[in-house]
Amino acid sequence: MDRLTELELFIKVAEVGSMGGAAEALGLSNPAASRHLASLEGRLKARLVERNTRRLYLTSEGQEFYERARAVLAELQDAETALNSSTLKPSGVLRVSASLSFSMQLIAPRLAQYHRLYPQVRVHIEAANRYLDMIENGIDVAIRNREFEPDSSITIRKLASTRRVLCASPAYLASHGMPQSPDELSAHDFLIYVYANHAHELRLTRDADSCVVAIQGLLESNDGQVLRAAALSGLGILVQPSYIVYDDIVAGRLVPVLNDWDLPRIQINIAYPSRKHLSAKVRSFIDFMADEFEKNNYERKWTSYMGLR
Template structure:
């Protein structure tokens, strides 16, 4: 315990550039902190810290030891936090953002079971198809489809990869006919999700064959549920992740087209801020969500 206390005093002193401030943060007297630092230097037979009346700095040996011991304390904190996530009851408010479709199909149905496990934790869901800023919006967890975050302080964890489909209502297909080839899509009324990377260009593959088709839009919208309802009403052919329309396909409200051609898979990720100690509420939510989605989704819809 003395050796750990010595390392904690040294690391905190290096971070704060002040022995007295380190003592205050660690809840010990200046004299006790000074004794710990002196004992550490004596044990290592090296001078780690130099100071005068105006400032404190690390020696070359101190810099080397700080890099290694700081990493050691971070690993120890992570180990303790991992245990706490299972043994302590997370509490407070967890702020999550996702699209309306994902919140409706996955988040809302999973919350009763989640809150039975963690009744002291309340969940706030901000439904948004645009990417909210973590700090401005106070977001803890974001469910997103982009692969990389521009902010290097954001951690991205893969939730799964989703199939996308082309589908339309029976009434639309009866009136306009089924597309037989990708090129036929340019002659159809298309319902386009306009937040996609390149919404008016479709890349389809069949074996080694690839076709890129430019499409127009009878409707373009930034929400998948609006597009889904328009397709059911007979407005045109949608392009959506399968998880959004699987129930409609099973019920016959929508019929898939060009099934022998594949659209690129869409990757869904969990994003959260990189912190020295990840709060238990974020850890347990992420783990629960990954398990829930993989347990409740067909492999035809999602893959890991």
């Protein structure tokens, strides 16, 4: 039996939940599909799929194998697509979704360079602080801050990790004082990003110590740039990813607060709807952004303590 066909069939069975549907999608007869699945289970000496009169479902062994097999097959499809795409010239409209902060600070300043490399690609940036449905909104590429996608048709590639930091302007700290421990934070004014996980809690760790501090916002907003502007004016303590405030901290416009304590870190990913038949324009942007992140060593910068710990 063809091992690749066996893998493709098993993965399709897991995704559509039907032997007949999987067989139809791959252009196989039902008997041929059954033989391929039986051959795979025989070679692995494990039952991967259970069937009854009402439905089909994966065994625990089948679920584990599915996760690994899907990754292997996706990598193979990536290799084939990359080879095919290398012969095509990227062109057309590329629709990119990202938060306003990420769009302003990390995408827009690089578009001139991207255009020089790929002059036939026109870029549309959909700046949105909530995650849009990529298929429904026709998004080719999205920047997202989560480690997995609930939709199995969405693929992610990690760009970097970043700390979340507390910081405030020198003027605010001169007026209100620098907190020396987490239990002093509740007496301060906070600028809160409402879309953050547990927006009104600070889950802090330092070595083996940890604590949770409840906070309320003097200002709350669904956009990080609004909060950053307020922090620069001296309104309160900002809670934001390092990539948003790194330059302000280096320049002294903002000062880290309790920098020896850590908040949960964020993983920045680039997401796209499918690995299958990835277009040259999408591949070009993914590789361009990944190269930019590596060249600028952003993860090292954004997970550092900036010499202030």
